[in-house]
Amino acid sequence: MHKTILITGGARSGKSVIAEAETLKLGRPAVYIATAEAFDAEMEARIETHQARRGVEWTTHAEPLDLIGALTQTDGQGPRLIDCLTLWLSNLMHAGRDWRDESAALCAALAKQNSPVVLVTNEVGGGIVPDNALARAYRDAAGELNQMVAQEADSVMMAVCGLGMKVK
Structure with a gap:
């Protein structure tokens, strides 16, 4: 069964909660492929909040760089959630x-x-144009990456105010 779903949205739009629910609709148990790394206490707290919300139905696979390896290793173990592409x-x-x-x-x-x-x-393209080259390069790269994955995806959703809207 091939099914790829891309969920995008702004900061604190509810996209992770929506993605978790969509993943569990596809089967249980599920695999959470985490791309975040905790370099400070604030990020550690964010990661702990995500882990506590998910509960026992999930197996976590931390992979900040090798998403292809993580997908290969976890294929056949249930639906997978990658959170998130922009951190990757x-x-x-x-x-x-x-x-x-x-x-x-x-x-x-x-x-x-x-x-x-x-x-x-x-979704990083809705704001102002950043004032430095690195931030502009990142914004542009994120936009291109999102477009590439959206083309491959079977469906695309946009999270707004905790609600998921089907785009594709």
């Missing part, structure tokens, strides 16, 4: 990796999955 992109850029090649490889891997995949990403 930031990790790739920080590590000096070619995000375009990695993104293309991710899209190719998504097409080969047997178990469903739900992906969360931030």
Whole structure:
């Protein structure tokens, strides 16, 4: 069964909660592929909040860089939720990796999955143009990555005020 769902939205739009619910609709138990790394106490608290909300129906697989490896390793173990693509992109850029090649490889891997995949990403294009080159490069890369994954996805949802709206 091939099913890829992309859920996008702004900060605190409810996209992760919506993605968790959509993933569990596809089967249980589910696998949570986390791309976040806790570099400070605030991020540790965010990660703990996410983990506590998910509960025992989830197995967590932390992978800040190798999403293709994580998908390969977890295929067949139930639906997977990747949260989130924009953190993964930031990790790739920080590590000096070619995000375009990695993104293309991710899209190719998504097409080969047997178990469903739900992906969360931030919609970063609705704000002002950033005032520095690095922030502009990140915003542009996030927009391109989101478009690439949206083309591969079977469906796309936008989270607004905790509500999911079907886009594709």
